[in-house]
Amino acid sequence: MSEPHPHPLYGKHAATLDRALTAIRERAYWSAFNESPSPRVHGEDAAPRGKAAFEAYLDANFSLDQPGTTGWVGGEKSPFGVPLDVRYPRPDVDALLGAATAAMPAWRDAGPQTRAGVCLEILTRLSENVFELAHAVQFTSGQAFVMAFQAGGAHALDRALEALAYAYAEMTRIPASARWEKPAGKGEPLRMDKTWHVVPRGVGLVIGCNTFPTWNSYPGLFASLVTGNAVVVKPHPGAVLPLAVTVKYAREVLAEAGFDPNLVTLAAEAPSEGLASVLALRPEVRIVDFTGSTEYGDWLEANARQAAVYTEKAGVNTVVVDSTDDFAGMCNNIAFSLVLYSGQMCTTPQNILVPREGIATEGGHKSFDEVAEGIGAAVGKLTGDPARGVELTGAIVNEGVLERLERARGLGKVVLDSRAVVHPTFGDAVVRTPLILALDADGEQAYGNEWFGPISFLVSTDSTEHSLEVFRRTVGRRGALTAAVYSRDDKVLDDVERAALDVGVHLSANLTGGVFVNQSAAFSDFHGSGANAAANAALTDGAYVASRFRIVQSRRHS
Amino acid sequence: MSEPHPHPLYGKHAATLDRALTAIRERAYWSAFNESPSPRVHGEDAAPRGKAAFEAYLDANFSLDQPGTTGWVGGEKSPFGVPLDVRYPRPDVDALLGAATAAMPAWRDAGPQTRAGVCLEILTRLSENVFELAHAVQFTSGQAFVMAFQAGGAHALDRALEALAYAYAEMTRIPASARWEKPAGKGEPLRMDKTWHVVPRGVGLVIGCNTFPTWNSYPGLFASLVTGNAVVVKPHPGAVLPLAVTVKYAREVLAEAGFDPNLVTLAAEAPSEGLASVLALRPEVRIVDFTGSTEYGDWLEANARQAAVYTEKAGVNTVVVDSTDDFAGMCNNIAFSLVLYSGQMCTTPQNILVPREGIATEGGHKSFDEVAEGIGAAVGKLTGDPARGVELTGAIVNEGVLERLERARGLGKVVLDSRAVVHPTFGDAVVRTPLILALDADGEQAYGNEWFGPISFLVSTDSTEHSLEVFRRTVGRRGALTAAVYSRDDKVLDDVERAALDVGVHLSANLTGGVFVNQSAAFSDFHGSGANAAANAALTDGAYVASRFRIVQSRRHS
Structure with missing residues (x-):
């Protein structure tokens, strides 16, 4: 079998690919897609065109021309209270997986360069329609527009x-x-010509989440696709549209490049139909990428045994407050990370561990209550003006978060209560500001589990040493995606770093400016580590991609 | 936490490591360890020193000075009938795993360069004692000396x-x-200093096999150790000595380099004690490497859920015979691969698919029976002289293989019967020549499963096309580590290669010289693919190593 010539799309995108390959070796700052929604970047018509495209999807069937459509399914509820009423193809699983499987050999045989070129063209197409994507993310996840544009686009x-x-x-x-x-000694050498083929594992299944339908799905989707696998995208029933748009453009580009569009298909369902479990157990499915609850992630790991399963689950993100040289900066930075998307990020801090005797700061000693007040006041300031506040908080993604917020209120002393805010533009939007509770370190039964949503705990400990014990124990048990420390003592910073290594969580130290613990930068920061219970893999490292394909060799005498 | 200085052993071995890094990028021919047992390579005293060292272990306690020894355990039976009577420490599992766990933080903090230097020093130490290792492999596995020196050393x-x-x-x-x-626009850029730490998964468990105690164990052992994990080595009860020797030298080097020798420990047991299962389910054990039966490999994959499990299991290695330009070369090459270690390699061909109407050769048409006779005669020639034959066949590793050989005899028409051979040096050695049976393609119930040992099937098919169907179906179902094709038709070669990609097995084409399908060359050929049921991973590729550690990041403002 001779090697294929790369598709012209490879040449078109080779420089970008090459720059990205440099970026992952250096892991310094680099970005390929501009995060600014400014018309100066995207042109005057990009924003209105994206809005119009989004609106055209509403109250209509979302046609994908994929095989095995047996009817239509919908039911997304916008956290902004906007009626969506989009209906998606309900797939016949046999037909979908059959088509995905049939599409793979030609994709495999096209080789890595062609696949990379086609995938980069899909990313380019999505980027050209990033406003459409941003609106879809905003109105399904509840993210404010700028965040939906950045994180979701x-x-x-x-x-x-x-x-x-x-x-x-x-x-x-x-x-x-x-x-x-x-x-071979004095004789003729042994000579063999060897060829190594990249072969896919099989069908990849991407199970999306409600809060970050694109951000959390794209790495798995594109890692599986570029390595030769077909991908079935199973969106969260509450956030189908962003992934339907993604699948639409992916299929468009695949077909244009001469490949079977069934390499990427959508598997939409109504809430509680259990389609993910049906798909995840199918023998054709050999890779699963999932973001969501610990319970379901654990179920996938235990049951989808025929597949390589990559899960991002829940954890107890923790901040260790020991001391600071910039008390206001610390309070503002922590507050911002609590307010952003009203704490509905898997990276939002939940437990803030503060010695009950208080901490040293550049302005002298601050008591535990002063630290609590400082953070509470900073949160209050960010959310005080509804018009500005909602551009940070966005809306509450679903009923589950609201219920949890109600249940949480009794878990400690209220430092800052959550407030309902009337959104100035979308009157039916469900907006809540963060709830901050204080409780003692012995209340681990409460703060030792994840309370996803605008819920944080200021935990009073005996000392920073005690904070570290709590940190090791809770993160060791439940995992975490992020951790932070504030200290002006190098020994404390080193001790926390060592503890972070032991429990396998990424650590940010002394963030007081424009970088926040809940934000990670592509090409530099890793998201998750795979080294604790919050995730069994990091996004975007070698381990995340290496098992998505296999090498098969052939050899013959020269 | 500041970066550590590398240990001087890193500098000592940096050139070798660098050459090995080049080799894995090029995958052309390279070897670091000389495969010739000649005194010109190793010095006059190496062979007698190795033999004496081996003999000194016999009828004695093998002292390892590792924690938690509760008594002594032994019972290896040499296939050569030589009394061994070595007794190994019986470990207390809690003490062993406790010590392994405690040894890891300093090893982690030493960094990749130091760990690589120390591991290379262990390899060097083993190489300096390679004759000792070869004797230990020979007299436990039943490999003939030269093979034990090469494959085992x-x-x-x-x-x-x-x-x-x-x-x-x-x-x-x-x-x-x-x-x-x-x-940051017109403002000061955001600046962060980021550090990435390699952290181990936990304790690695290496479960050795009876036939290749070192070859199949070393990749997992060193991949886990160099990535910061401690390793517990659980040898097959029939082949403890080669791994006990390995552990001894590893501990020696670790201690000399200033590390805790409990980074590498031995977990010996008597037959059927089930120690592997006890260890594999322990929460401290986060990596398992196993070579052996499909049944136990599947059990490990299903049950050792807390660990990354790498298994090499059984398969049905297959040769597709379509046509040849070198009939004698083909027969001799296939025969050699059946005779070597009397077919007790996981890579030995089992099923040889031949059209029942015969094949075209450079000497005209050959009937199915002529192909059978050709291979049978070539086997007969290689084994005819007992003194030369036993240097190829070695001895039969254990009772299980003998029993299987007896059971197999009834499965088809005997093309070449297995013979018992009296070993000229070791009178009690259990030596058997290969059994070759002919049967029709419809006898898949027999040849569709693995018959490990000196047992091969010449399967008559309707045509090469039919052979390919059988190949796809049997390898697709049961897996295979190797496949071969003989054809002078490029289209057939391409068709078989495509089928090999589909069922994920490495393919050798038209081997008629000094390269054999059951041999793979380090740094060039991959062993196993992970793409079929015979193994869930390839040895020594990116996927094999990437999940043995995790990256944990820390970042702070510059």
């Missing part, structure tokens, strides 16, 4: 490219072919 | 270095630290 595309680059590097770290020549 | 060390190189490349594909600087 530009940053999601950057993460996709990052995963794609790791996968490309992994596929090409060995040559496509080589001559092997072994000396 | 030099090639095992090459595979270890190959795995180590992949792991080192994986750990260092991202920098240890970087400055991140994000432009």
Whole structure:
């Protein structure tokens, strides 16, 4: 079998791919997709065109022309109270998986370069329609517009490219072919010509989440696709549209490039139909990417045994407050991370551990209550003006978060109560500000579990040493995606870093400016580590991509 | 936490490591450890010193000075009928795992370079004692001396270095630290200093096999160790000594380098004590490497859920015979691969698919029976002289193989019967020549499963096309580690290669010279693919090493 010529799309995007390959080796700052929604970047018509495209989807069937459509399914409820009424194809699972499987051999045989070129073209197409994507993310997840544009658009595309680059590097770290020549004493050397083929594992299943339908799905989607697998995208029933739009453009580009569009299909369902479980157990499905609850992630890991399963689940993100040289900066930074998307990020801090005797600051000693007041006041300031506040908080993604917020209120002493806010533009939007509770370290039964949503705990400990014990125990048990420390003592910083290594959580130290613990930068920060219970993999590293394909060799005498 | 200085052993071995890193990128011919047992390579005293060292272990306690020894356990039976009577420490599992766990933090903090240097020093130490190792492999596995020296010594060390190189490349594909600087419009850029730490998963468990105690264990052992994990080595009760010797030298080097020798420990047991299962389910054990039966490999995959499990199991290695330009070369090559270690390699061909109407050759048409006779005669020639034959066949590893050989005899028409051979040196050695049976393709119930040992089937098919169907179906169902094709038709070669990609098995075409389907060369050929039921991973590729550690990040403002 001779090696294929790369598709022209490879040449079109080779420079971008090459830059991305450099970025993942250096992990300094780089970004391929501009995070600014400014018309100066995207042109005057991009925003209105995206809005119009979004609106055209509403109250209509979302046609995808994929096989096995047996009817239509919908029911997304916008956290902004906007009626959506989009109806998606309800798939016949046999037909969908059959088509996905049939599409793979030609995709496999096209080789890594062609696949990378086509995938980069899909990212480019999505980027050209990023406003459409941003509106879809905003009105399904409840993110405010700018965040939906950034996290749901530009940053999601950057993460996709990052995963794609790791996968490309992994596929090409060995040559496509080589001559092997072994000396044989005085005789003729043994000579063999060897070829190494990248073969896909099988169908990849991407199970999306409600809060970050694109950001959390893209790395798995593109890592699986570029390594030769077909991908079935199963969105959260509450956030179908962003992934339907994604699938639409992916299919469009695949077909244009001469490949079977069934390499990417959508598997939509109504709430509680259990389609993810049906798909995840099918023998054709050999890769599963999931973001969501610990309970369901654990179920997938235990039951989808025929597949490589990558899960991002829940954890107890923790901040250790020991001391600071910038008390206001610390309070503002923590407050911002609590307010952003009203704490509905998997990276939002939940437990803030503060010695009950208080902490040293540049302005002298601050008591526990003063620290609580400082953070509470900063949150209050960010959310005080509804018009500005809602651009940070967005809306509450679903009923589950509201119920949890009600249940949480009794868990401690209220430092700052959650407030309902009337959204100035969307009157039916469900907006809540953060709830902050204080409780003692012995209340681990409460703060030791994840309370997803605008809920945080200021936990009073005996000392920073005690905070570290709590940190090790709770994160060791439940995992975490993020951790932070505030200290002006290098020994404390080192001790917390060592503890973070032991429990396998990424650590941010002394964030007081424009970087926040709940934000990670593509091509530099890793998201999750795979080293604790909150996730069994990091997004976008070697381990995340290496098992999505296999190498099959052939050899013959030269 | 500041970066550590590398240990001087890193500098000592940096050139070798660098050459190995080049080799895994090129995958052309390279070898670090000389496969010749000649005194010109190793010095006059190496062989007698190794023999004496081996003999000194016999009828004695093998002292390892590891914690938690509760008594002594032994019972290896040499296939050569030589009394061994070595007794090994019986470990207390809690003490062993406790010590292994306690040893890890300092090993983690030493960093990739130091760990690579220390591991290379272990390989060097083993190489300096390779004759001792070869004797231990020979008299436990039943391999003939030269094979024990090569496969059990030099090639095992090459595979270890190959795995180590992949792991080192994986750990260092991202920098240890970087400055991140994000432009912020007209303001000062955001600047962060980021550090990435390699953290181990936990304790690695290596479960050895009876036939290749070192070759199959070394890649996992060194891949886990160099990535910061402690390793518990659980040998097959029939082949403890080679791994006890390995553990002894590993501990010696670790202690000399200033590390806790409990990073590598031995967990010996008597037959049927079930120690592997006890260890594999312990929460401390986060990596399992196993070579052996499909049944137990599947059990590990299903039950050792807390661990990353790498298994090499059984399969039905297949040869598709379509036509040849070198009939004698084909028969001799196939025959050699059946005779070598009397078919007790996981890579030995089992099913040889031949059209019942015969094949075209350079000497005209050959009937099915002529092909059978040709291979049978070539086997007969290789084994006709007992003194030369036993240097190829070695001895039969255990009772299980003998019993299987008896049961197999009734499965088809005997083309060549197995013979018992009296070993000229070791009168009590259990030596058997290969059994070759002919049967029709409809006898898939027999040849569709693995018959490990000197048992092969010549399967008559309707045509090469039919052979390909059988190949796809049997390998698709049961897996295979190797496949071969003989054809002078390029289209057939391409068709078989495509089928090999579909069922995920490495393919050798038209081997008629000094390369055999059951041999794979380190740094060039992959062993296993992970793409079929015979193994869930390939030895020594990116996927094999990438999940043995995690990256944990810390960041702070510059």
